[in-house]
Amino acid sequence: MRLELQKRAGASTLFSILSPFIALVLTLVAGAIMFVILGKPPFASLYSYFIEPLFLKFDMGPIFSDFSFEGIVPNGWSLEQILVKATPLALIAVGLAVCFRSGNWNIGAEGQYLIGGMFGAMIPVLFNDWNSPLTLPLVLIMGMLGGALYGFIPAILKSRFGTNEILTSLMLVYVAQQLVDWIVRGPWRDPKGMGFPGTKSFNESAVLPSLWQHADAHYGAVIAVVAAIAVWFMLAKTSKGFEITVLGQSPRAGRFAGFSAKNMTVFAFLFSGAMAGLAGISEVSGSVEKLDDKLSLGYGFTAIIVAFLGRLNPLGIVAAALVLALSYIGGEAAQISLGVSDRAARVFQGLLLFFVLACDTLIHYRVRLVAAVEAVA
């Protein structure tokens, strides 16, 4: 028995919609098997991973958050927390979708996210007393600028020298981690911070407001949705979107159409860098309200999975970001209720990407099982 692929005449519309869902189901099956191996009840485990967080303390999230439940109930597993985690994932992945579609492999979004957070923190850290309605917009713009500049490095190296952007963008992640680590322990450390690495807390005008009173969820979520719609529009309805698609699918055809692959590389990296930077500063200014050494949580890598699960479609990405955010929150919940390692969440995420890529084969090929008898060709 062996697998044989038969090219379809055209891409299958059915499977291009179904494939992410098939991948999700297969991931759950693989997860159940994993839990059996770990000696945990598979269905109860999956339930506490993926279903429980949807309802658990849902009532207490938005409605009762005015009561001070902190300290009694870990305020961690409600839908609101999913929103908090999904925000940076969606922002980064929407940028990556543009980049990947254009045939540029930016896998250093984590670095651009960090530098975005650092650049954005510059104003609130250095001019802590500056209170103005302009502060927040400027902080966000600085974040985007930082991410874009950091994304510009692999882009210019690729377009000028032909350097492999996969490797350079990834190497820059490690450099960014060290740079942020240095700045929060060195020059920007809050002298009153009891020796903990981290800057002064931002003043109010530099903080991205909460969605409702005392909420952890902040306006970054709104920005992410708006950005996703805008990018969807750009990709689907504008000539820039057409250029991106053509250059991504066939650089040769793009050249005949007069598009420049080099300029596209720079555009794609600047754009995805800016989006990652925006994610970084919205996390810093919306969630943490200062820059510290715990900003690098791997969102930049998880966003790659989000981008593929969303089939590089900005609207699909918003849904995919919620799914991946759920796996983070579920991981924390399952650790407490079942004693499953919270690393299991990462395993789920890795498996999911595998299955998404495998299922994408169904879009372009028919897969058949062939008995190995026909030896003579």
Place this chain on the structure above:
Amino acid sequence: MDVWISIILSICAASTPLLLAATGELVVERSGVLNLGVEGMMIMGAVAGFATAQVTGNPYLGALVAMGAGALFSLLFAFLTLTLVANQVATGLALTILGIGLSGMIGEGFVGRPGIRMEALDIPILTDLPIIGKLIFGQDLIFYISIALVFGVYWFLFKTRAGLTLRSVGDNHTSAHALGINVIKVRYLAVLFGGACAGLAGAHLSLVYVPQWVEGMTAGRGWIALALVVFASWRPGRVLVGAYLFGTVTIGQFHAQAIGIAIPAQFLTSLPYIATIVVLVLIARNRRMTMLNTPASLGQSFVPDR
């Protein structure tokens, strides 16, 4: 003098995992497959090797299991990219993400346990020779394997018929297929070999270099190994030079930190990564050499027609 010998020994230890992983990946890429999952296979090897050594008390068995783990893990990549023709770049990334997660989960119980070190050779008389004794006759087994591997791979690729077949698959899979070569089978074998090498590289980290299990302990070495293959323009001898160059930068950076040079430690830590970027730029500028040596089918999927 002793100081210098110990510095050279530590350079060898830092270079060996890079050399192993890069040599394995070189064979994979020569067959036309770009496996970006080196980091993931390496860390799976590291955790498998460490766990086996802990359970059995035998680091050599650990290294063997690490090779098996790396190869088994690479099989996932091979199935997706070769059988299901999935995108190689994305699948390689998936392998790395999964490897880092899975190794973290497997290794959770081993964090902080004292490691079992693979002892260095100690041959009476020879190891006691002045200067060269320790360098040539006093290192761990994996070091010798890594050096032998480079020469072995060179011989295989350029002096044997099987090596010629592998290179032809990497340079033009359509022609190779027309000649009756089983392209997919050759690539499967190459990917498995690369996986085993990356696994052994990981075992060297967790059984010789550090010897402990630390989550994410590969710290980008798999990616540096990938860069080394480009740096070496797909030639085994140059991989050897490149790996030792990077080993030297890494160790030099440690010593600079230890001496207490007035540069923040974080900048010194990022040196190997910055050096990788610089080297990639310098190599890419020499387009003729790159064009001449890059396997022409690198990264392209192949679906055999019947």
